[in-house]
Amino acid sequence: MTPLDLPLPIPLAAAKFLLVAAFLLHIVFVNLMVGGTLVALHAHWRGRRDPVMLDFAARLISTVTVHKSLAVVLGVAPLLLISVAYTVPFYTSSLLIAPAWLSVLWLVTLAFGLLYAYKYGFDGWHRRQPRLHATTGVLGGLCLLVIPLIYLTNTQLMLDAGAMARRPGFFQAMLGVGNVFPRYLHFLLASLAVTGFWVTLWWGRAGSPLTPAARGQVVRFGARWALAATGLQFIAGPIVLFTLPAGGLTGPVALFLAVGVVSGLGAIFMIADTLRGTERMGRAAALLVVTIVCMGTARHLIREALLQRPTDAWGPGPTIARIAGVGSVDDFVGRGRGDHGDAGLEAPGAAQAYRGGAIPRP
Amino acid sequence: MDFPYFEFPLIGNRWLIALIASLHVVINHSAAIGGSLVVVLAERRGLLTGDARWDRLAYKLAFAFFILTTTLGALTGVGIWFSVMVSQPAGLAALLRIFFWAWFLEWIVFVVEVAMVLAYFLSWHAFTDRRKHLALGWAYVGTSFLTMVIVTGILGAMLTPGQWLVDRGFWGAFFNPTYLPQLILRSGLALALAAALAQLLGRWFATPDLRAELDRFCARFHLAAVPLLAVGGLWYLAVLPEQVKRLIPAALLTTRYAAWAQHAWLWQVATCLALAGLGVWGLRRTRPWPAPLVLAVFIGLVGTLGAFERVREFVRKPYIIPGYMYANGIRVADVPMLARDGVLKHARWAGEPAVVPGRERQAGRAVYELQCAACHTLEGPNGLGPKVGGMPQAAIAGFIGVQHQVHPFMPPFVGTEAEKLALADYLASLRAAATREATR
Numbered sequence A: 001m002t003p004l005d006l007p008l009p010i011p012l013a014a015a016k017f018l019l020v021a022a023f024l025l026h027i028v029f030v031n032l033m034v035g036g037t038l039v040a041l042h043a044h045w046r047g048r049r050d051p052v053m054l055d056f057a058a059r060l061i062s063t064v065t066v067h068k069s070l071a072v073v074l075g076v077a078p079l080l081l082i083s084v085a086y087t088v089p090f091y092t093s094s095l096l097i098a099p100a101w102l103s104v105l106w107l108v109t110l111a112f113g114l115l116y117a118y119k120y121g122f123d124g125w126h127r128r129q130p131r132l133h134a135t136t137g138v139l140g141g142l143c144l145l146v147i148p149l150i151y152l153t154n155t156q157l158m159l160d161a162g163a164m165a166r167r168p169g170f171f172q173a174m175l176g177v178g179n180v181f182p183r184y185l186h187f188l189l190a191s192l193a194v195t196g197f198w199v200t201l202w203w204g205r206a207g208s209p210l211t212p213a214a215r216g217q218v219v220r221f222g223a224r225w226a227l228a229a230t231g232l233q234f235i236a237g238p239i240v241l242f243t244l245p246a247g248g249l250t251g252p253v254a255l256f257l258a259v260g261v262v263s264g265l266g267a268i269f270m271i272a273d274t275l276r277g278t279e280r281m282g283r284a285a286a287l288l289v290v291t292i293v294c295m296g297t298a299r300h301l302i303r304e305a306l307l308q309r310p311t312d313a314w315g316p317g318p319t320i321a322r323i324a325g326v327g328s329v330d331d332f333v334g335r336g337r338g339d340h341g342d343a344g345l346e347a348p349g350a351a352q353a354y355r356g357g358a359i360p361r362p
Numbered sequence B: 001m002d003f004p005y006f007e008f009p010l011i012g013n014r015w016l017i018a019l020i021a022s023l024h025v026v027i028n029h030s031a032a033i034g035g036s037l038v039v040v041l042a043e044r045r046g047l048l049t050g051d052a053r054w055d056r057l058a059y060k061l062a063f064a065f066f067i068l069t070t071t072l073g074a075l076t077g078v079g080i081w082f083s084v085m086v087s088q089p090a091g092l093a094a095l096l097r098i099f100f101w102a103w104f105l106e107w108i109v110f111v112v113e114v115a116m117v118l119a120y121f122l123s124w125h126a127f128t129d130r131r132k133h134l135a136l137g138w139a140y141v142g143t144s145f146l147t148m149v150i151v152t153g154i155l156g157a158m159l160t161p162g163q164w165l166v167d168r169g170f171w172g173a174f175f176n177p178t179y180l181p182q183l184i185l186r187s188g189l190a191l192a193l194a195a196a197l198a199q200l201l202g203r204w205f206a207t208p209d210l211r212a213e214l215d216r217f218c219a220r221f222h223l224a225a226v227p228l229l230a231v232g233g234l235w236y237l238a239v240l241p242e243q244v245k246r247l248i249p250a251a252l253l254t255t256r257y258a259a260w261a262q263h264a265w266l267w268q269v270a271t272c273l274a275l276a277g278l279g280v281w282g283l284r285r286t287r288p289w290p291a292p293l294v295l296a297v298f299i300g301l302v303g304t305l306g307a308f309e310r311v312r313e314f315v316r317k318p319y320i321i322p323g324y325m326y327a328n329g330i331r332v333a334d335v336p337m338l339a340r341d342g343v344l345k346h347a348r349w350a351g352e353p354a355v356v357p358g359r360e361r362q363a364g365r366a367v368y369e370l371q372c373a374a375c376h377t378l379e380g381p382n383g384l385g386p387k388v389g390g391m392p393q394a395a396i397a398g399f400i401g402v403q404h405q406v407h408p409f410m411p412p413f414v415g416t417e418a419e420k421l422a423l424a425d426y427l428a429s430l431r432a433a434a435t436r437e438a439t440r
Helices: A012-046 A052-074 A078-085 A087-096 A098-121 A130-157 A161-167 A168-175 A180-203 A212-240 A251-275 A281-307 A317-323 A329-333 A348-353 B012-049 B052-087 B089-098 B098-122 B130-157 B168-176 B179-205 B208-239 B247-255 B257-260 B264-284 B292-314 B332-341 B361-372 B384-388 B393-406 B416-437
Strands: B319-323
Touching: A012 A078, A012 A130, A012 A180, A012 A212, A052 A078, A052 A098, A052 A180, A052 B052, A052 B098, A078 A087, A078 B052, A078 B089, A078 B098, A078 B384, A087 A098, A087 A168, A087 B052, A087 B089, A098 A130, A098 B052, A098 B361, A130 A168, A130 A180, A180 A212, A180 A281, A212 A251, A212 A281, A212 B168, A251 A281, B012 B052, B012 B098, B012 B130, B012 B179, B012 B208, B012 B264, B012 B292, B052 B098, B052 B179, B052 B208, B089 B098, B089 B319, B098 B130, B098 B168, B130 B168, B130 B179, B179 B292, B208 B264, B247 B292, B264 B292, B319 B361, B319 B393, B361 B416, B384 B416, B393 B416
Parallel strands: none
Antiparallel strands: none
């Protein structure tokens, strides 16, 4: 029994390619939305004694409400593509955490409402009720911080048929399945780094509306965020890697990660040059784009590898063994590929769409 | 059958979808599709007459529409997807495969629409050449309308799939028999709703003088909507299949009061006449419309749109995709196999793999989740407890066997005799449970 007897409307490989491309486009604006809010709140905090920073906080949050609209609309394509390419695992995990999954709707709506109030509050409200105005921004930011946890839990849970069969609730899945928190940290740092780059490039550009002095201050502020967050990724990245579920790290994944890391290192040197006075943020941003594409591709390859592994090979042990060089070649290419794929999914469309471990009957 | 079961607390899944979708459709028709036109024409009026008050009013309306569409409008749009995903995963999975490219194209148009509304609203004070800004506004109106042009094809196919049932082709499904009439009808509703919302907001945004002008300005939208509503609505009714038409009275006023709604076309004519009368009256009036009247017009139009959506969603029953899949996600082609083997055997997530002695009630509950919960709740809206709970098991089982004949909007029961009896046993226990609660 499956709803997937209808043919796939697009070749599976094309759907997956589009998924990666559309997701990267989406996640960059999500990064700018989440990171922009956090950095704006930081600027607002510093703005208590620094008028340049207060003015900058208002300018930055104005761009966040633009980025958030693009983040939402650009999220439709990945949702469509993941629904077509990974129907059964994605819908199953969504249903298992349905209350949390549905709460994304009110959380995002609430966050957007609060952030609009915060943005337009800089026009005068913040002078009359500064604490309430700032609290509104903080609450909007907090809502935005919760939402990625729900997405990460869902996309981790869908990769583990064995865990799904145990019917975990949202919190069980968030705490017990995959490596949600390391990836969350990775995402937050990426958001802050991308925002740091955006700040330096946008407000440091030739036609920037800021005065030269304010421009220099804001560029340094953005570059410091970019440097700190990108630098911290060199701690967060290995944590994500070492906590990857068994079977996630394959040869191609390692290759893309390595290119992404080298590119990220290059970006750090460029930012450091900028802070020393030599403007290199354009090149740094180009390298960051390479990093983002590599990381997005690696993320997809990890998903593919995990969907093809045996359902009982869950846990960090084998991954660590593999990194240490003691894993077998079979581990690298995905042991048992195809062995578990189509059980219970008779239709050809289903077999195409989901070659992962069959969900055992609970 | 392939997915876990989820039921939204208190209101059930059907009402969850209905609430989110209704909110979305009202915001989308009033503040985006029709609203973009109202704002652009208001700005144009300010430009042509040199009356700065109209430019300021247009900006305020644009601000309200912008906030509304980019928060609640956008999120309820995604919300329809989320809520259908957790309520009707099989149906959504099938629809996505049929209409993937329509949705993909819709996404591209959405991106352009959002870019346009951002550019149009946020650059309001940046343009010195107002005509260029107005051109941006017209582009926004065009993309906003295009979103409806695309999504109407998908919505129409869920009721009248037309040629798709024969060739499984995309174009046959997209340009289905109700496509064009529905598009015309929706256009009329969008115009009238946008005008009504602008009038409502005008109570806060405009001085009394300007408010009177705004009401006259909006009266033209109401008049323009009348022929679209009349032609689209009556054409829509005319192309509906006979068996579908028979369900309209129940869709409008539930089965209990269906006799009151035997002639749906009369409702349409009455709506058009009322709107035409208001439009003519409004054009001649020099004072603002009374606030209660403005509110009543807005509520009336929301009700009209709601009634249309309710009818459209209801009359496609017992299917989610006619001829292919029932409203509970069971494919028509699978019915013989499921009748032979039973549904529980093929339901991956059902707690009970079969009806076994001593666990009949648990099996009945599992059958309820598979076959009934897409439309019913236990004790909430459309609850089965109040409908059949407490009745003898044999009577319920007898009704289940012929439910699709008694109520043509219900799918047939699919499964073995043992599963039917187990379901009847479970349903019979519902009222008893409620009574126990009441007497506790």
